[in-house]
Amino acid sequence: xxxxxxxxxxxxxxxxxxxxxxxxxxxxxxxxxxxxxxxxxxxxxxxxxxxxxxxxxxxxxxxxxxxxxxxxxxxxxxxxxxxxxxxxxxxxxxxxxxxxxxxxxxxxxxxxxxxxxxxxxxxxxxxxxxxxxxxxxxxxxxxxxxxxxxxxxxxxxxxxxxxxxx
Amino acid sequence: xxxxxxxxxxxxxxxxxxxxxxxxxxxxxxxxxxxxxxxxxxxxxxxxxxxxxxxxxxxxxxxxxxxxxxxxxxxxxxxxxxxxxxxxxxxxxxxxxxxxxxxxxxxxxxxxxxxxxxxxxxxxxxxxxxxxxxxxxxxxxxxxxxxxxxxxxxxxxxxxxxxxxxxxxxxxxxxxxxxxxxxxxxxxxxxxxxxxxxxxxxxxxxxxxxxxxxxxxxxxxxxxxxxxxxxxxxxxxxxxxxxxxxxxxxxxxxxxxxxxxxxxxxxxxxxxxxxxxxxxxxxxxxxxxxxxxxxxxxxxxxxxxxxxxxxxxxxxxxxxxxxxxxxxxxxxxxxxxxxxxxxxxxxxxxxxxxxxxxxxxxxxxxxxxxxxxxxxxxxxxxxxxxxxxxxxxxxxxxxxxxxxxxxxxxxxxxxxxxxxxxxxxxxxxxxxxxxxxxxxxxxxxxxxxxxxxxxxxxxxxxxxxxxxxxxxxxxxxxxxxxxxxxxxxxxxxxxxxxxxxxxxxxxxxxxxxxxxxxxxxxxxxxxxxxxxxxxxxxxxxxxxxxxxxxxxxxxxxxxxxxxxxxxxxxxxxxxxxxxxxxxxxxxxxxxxxxxxxxxxxxxxxxxxxxxxxxxxxxxxxxxxxxxxxxxxxxxxxxxxxxxxxxxxxxxxxxxxxxxxxxxxxxxxxxxxxxxxxxxxxxxxxxxxxxxxxxxxxxxxxxxxxxxxxxxxxxxxxxxxxxxxxxxxxxxxxxxxxxxxxxxxxxxxxxxxxxxxxxxxxxxxxxxxxxxxxxxxxxxxxx
Numbered sequence: 001x002x003x004x005x006x007x008x009x010x011x012x013x014x015x016x017x018x019x020x021x022x023x024x025x026x027x028x029x030x031x032x033x034x035x036x037x038x039x040x041x042x043x044x045x046x047x048x049x050x051x052x053x054x055x056x057x058x059x060x061x062x063x064x065x066x067x068x069x070x071x072x073x074x075x076x077x078x079x080x081x082x083x084x085x086x087x088x089x090x091x092x093x094x095x096x097x098x099x100x101x102x103x104x105x106x107x108x109x110x111x112x113x114x115x116x117x118x119x120x121x122x123x124x125x126x127x128x129x130x131x132x133x134x135x136x137x138x139x140x141x142x143x144x145x146x147x148x149x150x151x152x153x154x155x156x157x158x159x160x161x162x163x164x165x166x
Numbered sequence: 167x168x169x170x171x172x173x174x175x176x177x178x179x180x181x182x183x184x185x186x187x188x189x190x191x192x193x194x195x196x197x198x199x200x201x202x203x204x205x206x207x208x209x210x211x212x213x214x215x216x217x218x219x220x221x222x223x224x225x226x227x228x229x230x231x232x233x234x235x236x237x238x239x240x241x242x243x244x245x246x247x248x249x250x251x252x253x254x255x256x257x258x259x260x261x262x263x264x265x266x267x268x269x270x271x272x273x274x275x276x277x278x279x280x281x282x283x284x285x286x287x288x289x290x291x292x293x294x295x296x297x298x299x300x301x302x303x304x305x306x307x308x309x310x311x312x313x314x315x316x317x318x319x320x321x322x323x324x325x326x327x328x329x330x331x332x333x334x335x336x337x338x339x340x341x342x343x344x345x346x347x348x349x350x351x352x353x354x355x356x357x358x359x360x361x362x363x364x365x366x367x368x369x370x371x372x373x374x375x376x377x378x379x380x381x382x383x384x385x386x387x388x389x390x391x392x393x394x395x396x397x398x399x400x401x402x403x404x405x406x407x408x409x410x411x412x413x414x415x416x417x418x419x420x421x422x423x424x425x426x427x428x429x430x431x432x433x434x435x436x437x438x439x440x441x442x443x444x445x446x447x448x449x450x451x452x453x454x455x456x457x458x459x460x461x462x463x464x465x466x467x468x469x470x471x472x473x474x475x476x477x478x479x480x481x482x483x484x485x486x487x488x489x490x491x492x493x494x495x496x497x498x499x500x501x502x503x504x505x506x507x508x509x510x511x512x513x514x515x516x517x518x519x520x521x522x523x524x525x526x527x528x529x530x531x532x533x534x535x536x537x538x539x540x541x542x543x544x545x546x547x548x549x550x551x552x553x554x555x556x557x558x559x560x561x562x563x564x565x566x567x568x569x570x571x572x573x574x575x576x577x578x579x580x581x582x583x584x585x586x587x588x589x590x591x592x593x594x595x596x597x598x599x600x601x602x603x604x605x606x607x608x609x610x611x612x613x614x615x616x617x618x619x620x621x622x623x624x625x626x627x628x629x630x631x632x633x634x635x636x637x638x639x640x641x642x643x644x645x646x647x648x649x650x651x652x653x654x655x656x657x658x659x660x661x662x663x664x665x666x667x668x669x670x671x672x673x674x675x676x677x678x679x680x681x682x683x684x685x686x687x688x689x690x691x692x693x694x695x696x697x698x699x700x701x702x703x704x705x706x707x708x709x710x711x712x713x714x715x716x717x718x719x720x721x722x723x724x725x726x727x728x729x730x731x732x733x734x735x736x737x738x739x740x741x742x743x744x745x746x747x748x749x750x751x752x753x754x755x756x757x758x759x760x761x762x763x764x765x766x767x768x769x770x771x772x773x774x775x776x777x778x779x780x781x782x783x784x785x786x787x788x789x790x791x792x793x794x795x796x797x798x799x800x801x802x803x804x805x806x807x808x809x810x811x812x813x814x815x816x817x818x819x820x821x822x823x824x825x826x827x828x829x830x831x832x833x834x835x836x837x838x839x840x841x842x843x844x845x846x847x848x849x850x851x852x853x854x855x856x857x858x859x860x861x862x863x864x865x866x867x868x869x870x871x872x873x874x875x876x877x878x879x880x881x882x883x884x885x886x887x888x889x890x891x892x893x894x895x896x897x898x899x900x901x902x903x904x905x906x907x908x909x910x911x912x913x914x915x916x917x918x919x920x921x922x923x924x925x926x927x928x929x930x931x932x933x934x935x936x937x938x939x940x941x942x943x944x945x946x947x948x
Contacts, residue, residue: 105633
């Protein structure tokens with residue numbers, strides 16, 4: 001009971017202000033490139049959220065996208081994503097290659113590639129990105145594989161979802 | 167047993183009735199909004215203006231509060247005088263107790279759904295978990311004017327005061343409330359208002375709002391708007407006049423809604439003189455300098471001072487108080503001849519950013535919004551520096567944007583600060599003056615305000631990175647899973663993806679309406695008309711929709727339906743283009759054309775190889791193998807052909823003859839609407855000589871067939887490329903199908919990878935430009 005009360009308070013700290021984006025959402029685009037046999041992933045995060053969360057977890061000030069961005073920014077982001085974002089392909093854990101990020105007008109795009117993907121029978125995406133920090137965090141995933149578009153919404157209530165190709 | 171049977175039968179009949187209707191329901195995207203909008207009446211007209219019997223209630227306040235800096239509490243007493251302008255008899259009044267949202271029994275906590283992820287929680291969350299802040303209003307009494315106790319019932323964030331005698335139309339009633347509450351630490355537990363603690367000097371900056379019991383709105387659309395305050399749906403408040411006494415430590419500087427009444431007893435002579443200078447100055451003038459504020463920080467007054475503020479025709483009241491405040495101001499002259507004071511209050515931690523920008527941005531916002539709506543009618547417009555939040559009240563707002571301790575700041579911090587000040591000062595217009603119901607419709611103030619904000623930002627700096635307004639910015643949101651998107655016309659508390667829904671999408675819709683559907687001239691007139699009609703009144707969504715249509719002379723029901731009542735996105739596609747030329751029937755022209763066509767036809771590979779493999783065919787070698795058909799040229803023009811053509815010409819008049827000889831090209835372009843949201847088709851044709859032409863087909867082209875349409879375009883020149891939406895004005899989510907012939911669109915990932923990791927090149931330097939310049943300066947001085 002006491003534990004529950006605490007998570008309620010958490011909501012107060014983060015989702016209040018009228019303008020300074022009281023909403024928390026990420027969008028991930030996953031495409032399968034048949035020419036290169038690679039899965040290409042672009043994750044769009046709100047830069048303020050990336051900084052808030054990573055700095056809360058002990059990272060130095062990041063200054064993402066600024067001229068004085070810390071040299072370790074990519075390392076922090078990569079580590080965070082390794083822990084909180086994963087793709088399971090044909091029921092096997094994949095090796096995700098973090099390529100880098102771009103910061104644009106308040107948004108940070110992170111790029112991940114999964115190489116040597118010969119065939120896709122099933123694809124499961126698990127995302128716990130920012131769900132511990134923001135009560136209302138939703139992580140939307142759009143997949144375009146073999147010409148078919150699927151879309152799912154992950155949140156604290158449902159951290160993973162799977163598409164099966166026949 | 168028998169009874170159940172009867173019920174079953176009647177159920178079937180009802181269901182049959184429903185099914186029978188289904189086929190007859192009009193589901194056309196262009197059907198009128200009659201069923202969605204309230205029926206016009208004497209209070210609100212069909213044209214969207216206030217009706218001849220429009221009324222609104224009035225609530226006047228006399229408030230005295232004491233800010234206790236040691237205990238961080240606020241104690242208050244108020245007299246509310248409520249005027250019943252409605253035609254209805256009221257037996258009770260509803261009063262809002264917003265601070266109760268932070269009370270221990272708050273419903274906000276009860277209805278929040280949550281779970282502890284994997285049973286893990288970090289130290290910071292654990293700390294929050296053990297926070298037992300005792301928030302909420304503690305009511306000492308509720309009495310009538312003579313001092314007799316009034317019966318009241320507190321229902322969480324709402325209080326019902328039962329009137330001893332019913333309040334008749336036209337009558338007024340005064341009653342008194344005494345209360346106190348603990349002020350929350352805004353940084354630790356959040357909130358729109360509260361205090362921030364500064365380690366250095368152990369000082370506080372208070373930004374105080376929702377600090378007194380406030381009247382709820384009673385009107386013709388909601389009755390009493392007494393929907394609980396759950397934290398997100400903001401405030402719905404009646405207009406009134408305020409007389410407020412604020413008692414605070416004697417060394418505090420106070421910025422507040424309203425006009426200061428006792429400057430001579432709370433300000434020094436010098437401060438009063440500076441304030442006077444500021445009124446006509448061309449640059450912001452410091453009323454309290456940084457040095458003076460730093461001196462004040464070093465000691466704490468034991469005495470108190472009472473500041474008196476009066477405000478006329480406002481819907482709320484807020485203030486900020488601290489001994490840390492630097493204060494600057496400048497007079498802004500408006501077209502109607504009045505002067506408003508643009509002012510800022512900020513601790514030294516806000517400098518150098520705040521000293522340079524805040525007041526200038528306030529002045530710009532007041533001028534820019536006045537141009538798009540009406541002249542700002544209040545005497546002051548204030549921006550207070552308040553870390554991490556942006557929150558608006560009449561004449562005063564609290565804004566973020568703090569530089570680094572070394573005085574440098576990132577470009578994002580600067581633009582964030584300028585953007586938030588424009589936004590929050592802009593809220594004076596929506597909803598402080600154009601007083602919509604925030605508890606019900608967040609978009610009516612946030613969406614309209616974000617729209618005008620985008621114009622004010624462009625007027626501040628043409629390169630300003632406006633986040634909400636440009637159509638391409640809303641695409642990622644709109645193309646998403648519709649299960650996670652609500653229509654804009656959804657109650658404030660039930661919206662998924664709040665920021666995009668209530669700020670971004672309506673702002674974008676208005677940008678599209680202005681730039682693409684109506685054009686600036688029609689739009690600006692109608693929008694300004696809406697603002698003036700509902701200035702100091704309470705509009706509803708229908709009043710906005712109707713005014714925009716009535717004043718622009720355009721049926722926009724389809725637009726409101728698609729953008730405000732639906733969740734579909736825009737995805738128009740060019741599926742095909744077929745080229746036709748007119749048959750001139752002139753044998754000289756047509757046969758020539760046919761001949762060229764025939765010659766240009768693709769040839770089978772075997773035939774091409776035979777050209778060389780067979781030096782001479784039998785027919786070529788032996789003249790006796792030839793006859794009439796061997797030599798017959800189907801493209802040769804005969805006398806008979808010419809005669810037929812002359813006969814044909816004789817039947818045509820001169821105009822028809824001219825048209826045929828012009829040699830026009832006819833292009834049939836086939837479009838489909840894949841997204842579902844109908845939008846105008848904007849196509850640009852590129853011709854073989856490189857020139858271009860843009861054509862605009864109104865959205866009504868989809869009225870008979872919502873899925874696909876075809877359209878014929880006529881040009882003298884030959885078309886090489888057709889592109890749809892070339893200036894990114896419709897929020898089309900998939901631009902890969904916007905060209906004919908198709909063009910390959912690279913994904914974001916591909917662009918990133920092909921530009922060798924980063925389209926802007928390497929960004930990581932170890933210091934920002936301001937820091938680098940500073941270091942260079944220091945080195946030079948050595």
